[in-house]
């Protein structure tokens with residue numbers, strides 16, 4: 001595994017993390033047993049991954065807890081979150097954090113995020129909820145503060161652009177992928193300047209793992225005039241990436257593309273299949289995609305900021 005430093009936290013993190021949410025919820029959305037989900041995470045840790053992302057709302061924290069009880073706690077970086085859908089009160093965060101600690105079987109969280117924040121809720125959360133987070137940090141229950149965006153609803157990162165004006169966030173979870181590269185302009189210059197750790201979600205999601213969904217997204221982008229049809233082969237829009245010196249398949253291209261983007265630290269991989277976890281770890285360790293392919297991807301999707309790749 002390869003490791004990097006997660007911005008100003010100074011944490012040494014693997015460049016791939018295990019995601020316990022997303023469409024798969026480590027297989028809990030597709031009906032696999034908890035034992036099989038445990039095996040997926042254990043395989044990742046055996047391969048050198050030391051970063052696990054979960055959230056109370058995913059209902060996978062206790063599965064993570066079953067895995068991490070067998071490890072020295074300080075060898076792992078655990079990220080979890082309090083959702084911000086509806087109006088949350090400071091005491092909701094205190095109660096949620098206590099439940100997360102119990103579910104995970106730990107007495108501290110490395111990175112505790114406000115989850116899925118939208119711009120219209122940001123000022124309230126900053127003034128009314130962040131002071132409570134800082135208290136919990138002072139009590140040693142949280143090491144670093146994070147914030148994640150609601151990428152489906154905020155695909156051009158308006159909330160994170162606002163949050164980047166404040167100095168409270170140590171880590172941000174950002175939507176970024178081949179189709180929507182807008183974080184390169186709206187987020188990464190500032191996270192680099194402020195040395196904020198960056199976790200990437202949506203690297204693959206549905207559009208880059210299901211060809212039918214990819215075709216729908218491409219059509220939507222053409223209709224919205226964010227994609228020039230003459231820039232792509234509509235029958236096989238990303239087929240040019242797969243060749244002898246290029247990507248193995250689209251998912252492989254997706255993870256390698258994100259890993260090499262300046263400003264990304266941990267690429268989070270969500271899967272409910274152990275063979276996919278193995279393949280994704282292989283991908284994150286492969287060399288860079290050919291420069292000409294990356295340049296072409298940057299050019300084709302240069303104007304896209306309206307879809308998440310969901």
Ligand SMILES: NC(=O)c1ccc[n+]([C@@H]2O[C@H](COP(=O)([O-])OP(=O)(O)OC[C@H]3O[C@@H](n4cnc5c(N)ncnc54)[C@H](OP(=O)(O)O)[C@@H]3O)[C@@H](O)[C@H]2O)c1
Nearest residue numbers: 019020021022024148201202203204205209270271272276
């Ligand atoms: N706002 C937020 O805070 C937020 C939102 C979304 C996600 N997240 C976090 O970010 C993590 C990553 O996002 P994500 O789960 O959407 O991950 P992702 O890695 O971008 O995509 C996951 C999707 O790709 C498929 N996939 C993964 N590997 C594959 C492979 N080798 N071949 C074919 N299909 C493959 C999965 O299906 P299979 O199960 O079939 O492999 C799943 O449908 C989440 O798990 C969660 O921890 C946070």
